[in-house]
Amino acid sequence: MELVTPHIPPQPAAPPSRLNNARVLKVELGARSYPIRIGKGLAANEAAFPEAQGRALRVITDSNVAPVYLAPLLAALHIGDDQVFVLPAGETQKTWDSAGQVLDWLLASRLSRDGCLIALGGGVVGDLAGFCAAIYQRGIDFIQVPTTLLAQVDSSVGGKTGVNHARGKNLIGAFHQPLSVIADTSSLSTLPRRELLAGLAEVIKYGMLADSLLFEWLEANLDRILALESNALAEIIERCCAIKARIVGLDERETGSGPRALLNLGHTFGHAIETHTGYTQWLHGEAVAAGLCLAADLSARHGWITEAVAARCITLIQRAGLPTQPPPGMTAADFRDLMGLDKKVQNGKLRLILMRGLGDAIISSDFDASLLDSVLHDACSAAG
Ligand SMILES: NC(=O)c1ccc[n+]([C@@H]2O[C@H](COP(=O)([O-])OP(=O)(O)OC[C@H]3O[C@@H](n4cnc5c(N)ncnc54)[C@H](O)[C@@H]3O)[C@@H](O)[C@H]2O)c1
Numbered sequence: 001m002e003l004v005t006p007h008i009p010p011q012p013a014a015p016p017s018r019l020n021n022a023r024v025l026k027v028e029l030g031a032r033s034y035p036i037r038i039g040k041g042l043a044a045n046e047a048a049f050p051e052a053q054g055r056a057l058r059v060i061t062d063s064n065v066a067p068v069y070l071a072p073l074l075a076a077l078h079i080g081d082d083q084v085f086v087l088p089a090g091e092t093q094k095t096w097d098s099a100g101q102v103l104d105w106l107l108a109s110r111l112s113r114d115g116c117l118i119a120l121g122g123g124v125v126g127d128l129a130g131f132c133a134a135i136y137q138r139g140i141d142f143i144q145v146p147t148t149l150l151a152q153v154d155s156s157v158g159g160k161t162g163v164n165h166a167r168g169k170n171l172i173g174a175f176h177q178p179l180s181v182i183a184d185t186s187s188l189s190t191l192p193r194r195e196l197l198a199g200l201a202e203v204i205k206y207g208m209l210a211d212s213l214l215f216e217w218l219e220a221n222l223d224r225i226l227a228l229e230s231n232a233l234a235e236i237i238e239r240c241c242a243i244k245a246r247i248v249g250l251d252e253r254e255t256g257s258g259p260r261a262l263l264n265l266g267h268t269f270g271h272a273i274e275t276h277t278g279y280t281q282w283l284h285g286e287a288v289a290a291g292l293c294l295a296a297d298l299s300a301r302h303g304w305i306t307e308a309v310a311a312r313c314i315t316l317i318q319r320a321g322l323p324t325q326p327p328p329g330m331t332a333a334d335f336r337d338l339m340g341l342d343k344k345v346q347n348g349k350l351r352l353i354l355m356r357g358l359g360d361a362i363i364s365s366d367f368d369a370s371l372l373d374s375v376l377h378d379a380c381s382a383a384g
């Protein structure tokens with residue numbers, strides 16, 4: 001059995017600094033280091049955007065976010081609504097075609113290389129706007145203003161940008177770090193319930209892959225999160241961003257044996273589900289939730305985690321109102337076909353992120369293929 005176990009050193013002891021009421025963490029990437037500012041009301045506060053001052057700015061957002069959060073942001077940035085591109089909302093917009101439309105608009109608006117894009121929205125807007133920033137005139141600056149739980153705990157941090165392809169999730173993209181991440185926690189109050197739960201899937205993922213204490217905290221405090229208690233939401237955003245910042249700081253570009261691939265726990269399965277369903281039926285977090293259950297099951301069948309640990313993971317996902325099984329009608333063959341295009345494939349061999357303990361994930365290139373087959377077959381049969 002060959003397991004690559006990237007070492008994740010403990011968190012630095014220095015406490016994060018504060019900016020007024022904001023909590024500030026930092027992604028340490030040398031000259032490309034940047035702050036993550038977390039707090040209520042930040043997206044309407046000029047002081048949260050020092051990196052934007054004196055710059056030509058363009059805002060990319062979507063049709064659900066714009067009516068609620070655009071005007072206060074424009075006021076804070078002192079720009080008009082003629083500097084805004086509004087995408088239709090939803091995962092189906094995360095395409096090459098949408099990127100082309102944004103790039104056409106940027107050129108038409110004559111933005112020069114010293115300009116800066118602002119991504120106001122969830123992970124779809126963040127990934128798409130970040131990708132456009134990465135390739136527009138060979139790369140311009142951008143700032144993430146995440147408005148979903150998923151984007152605040154995960155997608156706005158780390159510089160993975162890109163679009164989907166009919167053959168697979170995020171298959172076209174670039175690494176491009178933002179100048180800053182401004183996570184305004186008050187925006188979560190308008191988030192639809194289903195979107196909140198989808199974000200929780202990534203939070204549970206962090207506990208499963210890197211932090212057993214976070215996982216236990218989630219087991220004890222899930223009801224507070226589901227009740228949108230602001231202290232509980234702030235707690236998970238900070239803890240998840242701290243984990244992500246640390247891992248990205250160690251392995252920005254997801255090298256072969258570095259720890260960043262661990263953030264993909266559940267995703268090889270989840271991305272196959274999203275692609276199979278045409279990015280229309282399952283939210284990213286929902287697909288990841290089912291993928292986390294498959295990863296836990298496969299890890300347990302290898303004997304790398306106990307049945308009891310796998311059951312705790314699946315129970316927490318179920319308690320969070322998330323799917324624990326693949327979509328009805330999807331087959332093991334569908335999974336195998338789609339997983340073959342996963343970006344972690346090396347020399348034609350699939351690598352999976354699996355668990356060897358609660359809060360302890362591994363990259364495995366040598367899992368037992370017959371166990372994978374039986375996990376997929378059992379799960380697909382149970383889903384119908
Ligand atoms: N780059 C990364 O590291 C990374 C990490 C995780 C996920 N992702 C990507 O992120 C995407 C999913 O992001 P998402 O879950 O944020 O989805 P999303 O961007 O589609 O947003 C979810 C929905 O909520 C709406 N919305 C956003 N903010 C709102 C608010 N405050 N109030 C009311 N409605 C609001 C949006 O219009 C949309 O309809 C996927 O494409 C996934 O692949 C990327």
Ligand SMILES: O=C(O)C(=O)C[C@@H](O)[C@H](O)[C@H](O)COP(=O)(O)O
Nearest residue numbers: 154158160169170260263264267343
């Ligand atoms: O930041 C990362 O690295 C992640 O893997 C975070 C994931 O939650 C996210 O969905 C990411 O977009 C997946 O990346 P991909 O490389 O598998 O497309």
Ligand SMILES: [Zn+2]
Nearest residue numbers: 202267284288
């Ligand atoms: Zn994800």
